[in-house]
Amino acid sequence: AQTVTQSQPEMSVQEAETVTLSCTYDTSESDYYLFWYKQPPSRQMILVIRQEAYKQQNATENRFSVNFQKAAKSFSLKISDSQLGDAAMYFCAYRSPPGANSKLTFGKGITLSVRP
Amino acid sequence: EPEVTQTPSHQVTQMGQEVILRCVPISNHLYFYWYRQILGQKVEFLVSFYNNEISEKSEIFDDQFSVERPDGSNFTLKIRSTKLEDSAMYFCASRPTTLAKNIQYFGAGTRLSVL
Numbered sequence: 069a070q071t072v073t074q075s076q077p078e079m080s081v082q083e084a085e086t087v088t089l090s091c092t093y094d095t096s097e098s099d100y101y102l103f104w105y106k107q108p109p110s111r112q113m114i115l116v117i118r119q120e121a122y123k124q125q126n127a128t129e130n131r132f133s134v135n136f137q138k139a140a141k142s143f144s145l146k147i148s149d150s151q152l153g154d155a156a157m158y159f160c161a162y163r164s165p166p167g168a169n170s171k172l173t174f175g176k177g178i179t180l181s182v183r184p
Numbered sequence: 185e186p187e188v189t190q191t192p193s194h195q196v197t198q199m200g201q202e203v204i205l206r207c208v209p210i211s212n213h214l215y216f217y218w219y220r221q222i223l224g225q226k227v228e229f230l231v232s233f234y235n236n237e238i239s240e241k242s243e244i245f246d247d248q249f250s251v252e253r254p255d256g257s258n259f260t261l262k263i264r265s266t267k268l269e270d271s272a273m274y275f276c277a278s279r280p281t282t283l284a285k286n287i288q289y290f291g292a293g294t295r296l297s298v299l
Contacts, residue, residue, distance in 0.1 A: 113293075159227060172219075177226055
């Protein structure tokens with residue numbers, strides 16, 4: 069079974085600075101998807117970014133980018149120019165290969181606070 | 185932009201009562217999911233649903249739980265006899281059929297409080 073580990077329960081960043089959130093996972097599959105979801109205080113789950121395992125290029129979405137290290141099974145999220153609205157819980161998630169109607173496996177999440 | 189809609193936003197019930205949580209997935213999606221998040225814990229998969237049947241379910245999804253797509257738009261989660269430990273946030277998600285769009289879109293969740 070796949071597992072997702074987020075070992076840092078909390079992190080803090082100064083507004084306008086850069087922060088990196090860590091995530092590791094364990095799988096025997098070679099093709100899969102990885103995601104970062106954001107959960108603000110409203111508790112809605114919002115997709116931040118996704119990465120296909122077969123792609124070597126790291127995904128980017130505006131201020132958000134990932135560092136995907138497939139051999140190390142590591143998938144960290146970098147937030148540049150942090151804003152107050154970035155404060156939220158962030159979950160790393162894994163999904164099995166395309167074509168399978170399979171679930172997301174989430175990590176425990178990390179609480180990010182942004183200092184003004 | 186289309187979104188997954190969940191109702192109610194907050195449901196309070198007495199232990200032993202039945203509850204039905206409702207979800208309206210995005211209209212052209214055909215894969216549906218329920219997840220739950222107990223306060224302070226991670227999001228856990230409950231069940232996935234496709235072509236009017238359950239595709240996969242977790243060990244949490246026991247005989248007290250059931251899902252249904254009663255019409256072309258709604259997707260419901262029923263808990264027959266709620267327990268205190270069922271108190272959680274319940275999220276519905278849906279996914280398009282195209283492999284290029286392997287993203288699950290989540291609703292805002294229903295907070296279930298069992299007293």
